[in-house]
Amino acid sequence: MRYLRPAHGGRDFGAVYNGRREKDDNLRLVLAIGEILQNNDIDVEYTRTTDVYETPYEKAMEANNAGVDFFISIHRNSFPTDNEVSGVESLVYSLTGLKYQMAQQINEQLETIGFVNLGVKARPNLVVLRKTEMPAVLVEVGFINSDIDNRLFDENFEEIAQAIATGILDTLNYAGVIQENNxxxxxxxxxxxxxxxxxxxxxxxxxxxxxxxxxxxxxxxxxxxxxxxxxxxxxxxxxxxxxxxxxxxx
Incomplete structure (x- = not known):
């Protein structure tokens, strides 16, 4: 079972740029990714499917209590100066293990769509990476205050959802995690x-x-x-x- 987390929600808008709210992009993308995974016979649980707010700690505890195998958190990035930085990056607790492999796969898939690949970085201080008991990956799908990234996001939305899902599926297939009776x-x-x-x-x-x-x-x-x-x-x-x-x- 996989846990998908659209970051922010409710009163927490996340990053905002020209009226665009991160929480909306995150939820829309997570639902699209989840549909693809479910069509590939993966059980998916969501931290939210509507516009509600829970703290990162609450979401991590929900995943732990549900006993899921993996935790994928979807975000849009932001930079202090508009249109200065663009690209995708993924964050993990440490640069080891299946989570690191999955983060690399997701980034590489998104790079094929046209995003700059900013790499995978270790962020052991983040609650959703530190408190989750299963492998966890936080994906920053472009900068919300980058017109280049927003154009890529809007014009290639289905391809982006497929790219992230493919990164997840390829990693799990390679590791033999989702094969039955193997x-x-x-x-x-x-x-x-x-x-x-x-x-x-x-x-x-x-x-x-x-x-x-x-x-x-x-x-x-x-x-x-x-x-x-x-x-x-x-x-x-x-x-x-x-x-x-x-x-x-x-």
Whole structure:
């Protein structure tokens, strides 16, 4: 299950430019992304589907209590001087793990539409990234006080929704997260996320397609998935030769 968050809402307009309100762009885009994900058999929950306000902390707690797998927060950016900066960027708690891969994928997809790719940045102080217990990505879909970005946003709205959804789906498919009845090779399980991220970084440096599965009580570092047991067994042998303890899971 995925949690989609349109930032701001209600009395909180977000950034405003020439009468354009960030909260409106965010909600419209989140609903379009959610429809695409649902059409691809992904369960989607929303922090809001109407113009209501909740604090970032409340939204993070809702996601935690719902037990969702991923948290995607959609924003529009702003800069002190109008029409000076343009582009998309994504924010994550740390530059590691599946959240980082997903943020990179989303940015790259949006770049194909014409946005400047400003990269992925670590923002561990943000509530929706710090308090969420699942991988979380905050996407800044262009600057609301950039005429260039607003033109891209309005003229390519459906393509933008598809680009973000594709970034999410491609990452999950690559990691084997959304495949059913598939085989994965588990390399470690930790109560402390820091230890899981250390192992993940080590595996990714060796180009293993690893990720953190934190859908249960432990942070499980896994590789795959694979449609048949033989493929999983081949990867398990590679990992064992590299010195890692492994177990094949479904």
């Amino acid at each position: 085989y994965r090779v588990q390399v470690g399980a930790f109560r402390n996320r820091t230890y899981a991220e250390r192992l993940l970084d080590e595996l990714m440096e060796q180009e293993f397609p690893a990720y953190i599965n934190d859908s249960g009580p432990y942070y499980r570092v896994q590789v795959g998935g694979y449609e048949n047991l033989n493929e999983a067994a081949d990867m398990e042998r590679r990992l064992k030769r590299a010195g890692y303890p492994t177990v094949i899971v479904k």
